[in-house]
Amino acid sequence: MTESAFLGKEYPDLINFSIGDPDFTTDERIINAAFTDAKNGHTHYTDLFGDPELREEICMYHHDVYHFQVGLDECLVTTSGSQAMFLALEAILDEGDEVIVPEPCFTPYPYQIRISGGKPVVLPTLEEDGFQPDMGRLKSLLTNRTKAMIINTPNNPTGVCYSRETLERIAQVAMDHDLMIIADDIYPLFSYAEPHVPVATLEGMRERTITIRSFSKDYAMTGWRVGYTLAPPFLTKMMEEINENNVFTAPSISQRAALHGLRMRNLVQPPLVEEYQKRSYYAYERIKNIPRMSVLFPQGSIYLFVNIKKTGLNSREVTTKLLHEAHVLVLPGYAFGASGEGYVRIALSVGLDKMGEAFDRISLMDIFSH
Ligand SMILES: Cc1ncc(COP(=O)(O)O)c(C=O)c1O
Numbered sequence: 001m002t003e004s005a006f007l008g009k010e011y012p013d014l015i016n017f018s019i020g021d022p023d024f025t026t027d028e029r030i031i032n033a034a035f036t037d038a039k040n041g042h043t044h045y046t047d048l049f050g051d052p053e054l055r056e057e058i059c060m061y062h063h064d065v066y067h068f069q070v071g072l073d074e075c076l077v078t079t080s081g082s083q084a085m086f087l088a089l090e091a092i093l094d095e096g097d098e099v100i101v102p103e104p105c106f107t108p109y110p111y112q113i114r115i116s117g118g119k120p121v122v123l124p125t126l127e128e129d130g131f132q133p134d135m136g137r138l139k140s141l142l143t144n145r146t147k148a149m150i151i152n153t154p155n156n157p158t159g160v161c162y163s164r165e166t167l168e169r170i171a172q173v174a175m176d177h178d179l180m181i182i183a184d185d186i187y188p189l190f191s192y193a194e195p196h197v198p199v200a201t202l203e204g205m206r207e208r209t210i211t212i213r214s215f216s217k218d219y220a221m222t223g224w225r226v227g228y229t230l231a232p233p234f235l236t237k238m239m240e241e242i243n244e245n246n247v248f249t250a251p252s253i254s255q256r257a258a259l260h261g262l263r264m265r266n267l268v269q270p271p272l273v274e275e276y277q278k279r280s281y282y283a284y285e286r287i288k289n290i291p292r293m294s295v296l297f298p299q300g301s302i303y304l305f306v307n308i309k310k311t312g313l314n315s316r317e318v319t320t321k322l323l324h325e326a327h328v329l330v331l332p333g334y335a336f337g338a339s340g341e342g343y344v345r346i347a348l349s350v351g352l353d354k355m356g357e358a359f360d361r362i363s364l365m366d367i368f369s370h
Helices: 028-039 052-066 081-092 108-115 135-140 164-176 233-244 252-263 265-288 315-326 352-363
Strands: 075-078 098-103 119-124 146-151 180-184 209-214 227-230 303-307 343-347
Touching (some): 028 252, 052 075, 052 227, 052 252, 081 108, 081 146, 081 180, 081 209, 081 227, 081 233, 108 119, 135 164, 146 164, 164 180, 252 265, 265 303, 265 352, 315 343, 315 352
Parallel strands (some): 098 119, 098 146, 146 180, 180 209
Antiparallel strands (some): 075 227
């Protein structure tokens, strides 16, 4: 992923599908409201659990949207979803504890697990299963050291949403085997196939789930670095203590922006959803018509995971050819773990005009022609 930031610099006409950073600037109303708050003195450390108004708003949001009653003592504001994952793993893992990671997965998970002293245990998910985790395979990986499982739906990189049935089965395994679930719920807004179901809302799961949320994607606020966790009070307190000895608090101004984002969500989010949906369906239609490329119907998130196996090349080779022949930058599937081999990930990070140009160029490449 780091490498991708440097690739393609030599091509002024590069079309960059590589990074999951929307090309939208944060809504001006959010920026202005945060700016006003900064001028009015919100420039200090906040409460150690986060800005009290923001935490109240977060609790109200979960009540209003999911009928999920969350207490203030279950909510910690963090400096991004990535940092929230670090806090969650640090809080629950002892040296040698195992964490199940459905793969292909967000690249940092295995690294973060190892940094926290844990051992990532890969659960491959397959296109023929719609990239839904298989319960038999999951159960076969459990040992007496299995502490937790990470789930991410809508999913990066596969673009699928776990069905309610899949979530219920995972919940049952978690309850039967006393596992924690870390739900990396970063893309709930972009759940097209069915409404997003937070696993913490399933019966019996509240006490064994750490939910991670971020303002990065759902509010086009990647650079503000703000997110939060929902977890049982003792875990929230533990994560707060780790956070306090790490960054102390999340940035005050970003927390104010997050507060305004939440309050304005019915204004600022619908155009984002509409645009991403348009992009994903457009990309799907174009890919369908490119021989030797295929993709599942878009269900959610802001990515398409494109099967390139018919080219006979591996994902690194295809990525290199796309870059040098079409000046289109994507990420090779292997960057999301060995089960991602045979795919490339397209982030829907540019508008339809540029996407059209990219797919026109790709269609002319030898490796994708008949
Ligand atoms: C699945 C997943 N989790 C976490 C993150 C990190 O989000 P944040 O910007 O809040 O660190 C991303 C970002 O792409 C992601 O795709």
